[in-house]
Every structure is written in C-alpha cells, then in structure tokens.
Amino acid sequence: MDTSSAQSWDAMYDSREQVFSGAPNPVLVGEASGLPPGQALDVGCGEGADALWLARRGWLVTAVDVSRTALRRAAAAGGALAGRVCWAQADLLAAPPPAGAFDLVSVHYFPLPVRPGHGPLRGLLDAVAPGGTLLFATHDLTGLSPDPERGFDPGAYYQAHDIAALLDPAWEIVVDETRPRPAPAPAGTRHTHDTVLRARRPD
Template sequence: MRATDRESYDRLYRSTSAVWSGRANRQLVDEADGLPPGRALDAGCGEGGDALWLAERGWRVTAVDFSRVALERAAAGARARGLADRVEWVHADLDRWAPPAGRFDLVTAHYLHASWSDRAGVFRRLAAAVAPGGTLLVVGHQHGAAWEHGHQHAHDPDVLHRAEDVAAVLDPAEWEGVVTETRERDPEATARTGNPVPDTVLVARRSAAQ
C-alpha cells in the first residue's frame, strides 16, 4: 500500500488497530526534552504519539492531520490519558491549511510523505508559524531510498524530502542555529517496522529579535 493522500492514509489506518507504536519519535524527544513547555504545533500528527508526549510534559498542542481516522484514534488516546484539554485536534490538509503566523514555540513535523502540490509552500507556512525564539523541527526519511515496512506500507521516493529542502525556504536573517543532518534511525523503530533508512533532520531557531 502506497499512502500518498487522505484516502490512502484513511485506508491504511483502518487496516489495523494501531499503525504506529504510540511512542514519541526519537528526534522529537532528543530536541524537545529540554525545552520549556509552551505552545506546540504537531503537523501531520497521525495517531498522536508526539502530540500526547508533548502534552504530558506541559505543552499546549495543536495537532493537525488530513486523516480523520487517525485523528479520532489520537483523540481517544488523549481522553484515555487525561490529556483531552491539552490538545486541539485539527482535521486539515497541510497543502492548503495555514497555521497562525508566529503562534508556536515549537513546530514539529515528522515524516510528511504525502504528494503535496507545493511542498516548499508547506514548509514556508510551518516556518512562519514559529514564534520569535521558537524551534522548528522537520524530520523525514532520507531522500532517494525505497522500501516497504510494517502493515504492507510503502513510501514512494518521489514524496520524500531532504533537510536541505526545508532549510532552503528559511530566511537567514530570521533564523539562527540552522542544522541539517542525517541521523541514525531509532533502533526500536527499525526493528518494529523493518525500515532502516536514516532520518533527515532540520532543526532551526527563529531569532528572538524580530
């Protein structure tokens, strides 16, 4: 199954009771664990593992996904963990949805592997949502690799991106400490999904003086 749009992702989520592990992604934990909690945007939140991890640590989270099936599952998880009042679930397509500019202390997006009509535009809107002094974290699977992993789910290399693609939309005058790296994938995630492809990671801090 190649999930590239809302309908195919809905089918993917309906195919099993849980597509993902429910744990927060490793790069989010590494980058956000020391940040003071504030307002966070989780773009492409899926079943909500990252959003719930942030909420448990005091963040107010806006979590967005275009799969209603995934959002319903994520919201149920929030209720079960007593976090319903800390997460706002938004059903929207990032290809068209624009988050409020300058609103969030952390904007995080992991594995946005859909067929966006304007991927650079998606990255620009996410970057614009970061408040002065806030952090942008965008993580993907390394560009140019093809594989299949759990739940008969495969990624088309054409929908992947590089950290440098995200960095290219950032105005150097507005950002500092921009890091683009290839990092080893979480070994537990590799073992569970059969996907050994490294992560491509963009981390940047918006300048406090804007």
C-alpha cells in the same frame, strides 16, 4: 482539503487496529526535551504519540492530521489530556496554519512535497513564533531511485538540508544532519538513516 488523500489515509489506518508503536518519535524526545513548554503544532500527528508526549511535558498542542480515523484514536488515547491537546482535521498543504502562533512546529515523517514557490513549506515556517523552533525529521532518501509504478519520486519531497538552505539567514540552525535511525526501518522499507533539522527563528 484533498478528500481523496484523506480517504486513502483513513483506509490505511482502518486496515489495522494500531499502525504505530504508541511511543513518541526518538528525534522529538532528543531534540525537544530541553525546550521550555509553550504552544506546539504537531504536523501529521497520526495516532497522537508525539502530541501526547508534548502535552505531558506542559505544552499546549494543536495536533493536525487529514485522517479522521487517526484523530479518533489519538483523542481516545489522550483522554486525560483533553484540555492540553486540540485534535484538528486539516490539510496543511492546502491551508496554512496561523502565522507566528507556535513556539514549536514539529514535522516528523510527514510527506512534505516540493511545490513551486515552496508555498506549503513557507506556511509552516511562518507558523513558528519569534524565538520559536522548527523541528523537521524525515527518512533519508539519498540513493533511492524513482518508482513510477508506485508514483514515488524521492526528489519530490523535502529533506532537512533542503529546508535549511531555504531559511532566512537570521534563523539559527541548531541541528542539520543525517543520522542513523534509532529504531528498525518501517516494514517494507530500507530506510536506515533520517535527516533532521532543528532551527530557531529569530526573536
């Protein structure tokens, strides 16, 4: 695990009593409500709202984050669902999840960097079980310029259409679109749209 990354995320969570709203991401609610419950992987689970929403709908969830602070908060919020959610500290960019283990791999606003050979992305795709679903949502970075002072390059991160283009043709692409955000942009940002990919792995 990249300890510096874990420490920086811990510092971000430690700076406030609650970072996020506590509500599940609207993309998850809209796209996953009709899926039959099974095993789910929540990538970059943060304070746990998505994982808890899935658990309440019958899913068994592995919720992963690099931040111990976020995971402690998530576990405290979901005490009654302890048997349905496994909170795990891990860096999925460095160590892929088990292959073929999850009926849903949910990746929401997780900064997934483009790497040579697409190793971390391939690990997440491989984690989807036959017949399972990949759900990926992130901020639309179209039109944003690199910001060297902040170390930010929009071209360094996957957008939904990038991932769709890398999928094996046997995958069924259910949704691949850019859509207006249903909620205001995060503080300090100008994000007005999201890119969303929902794809089903062949049986």
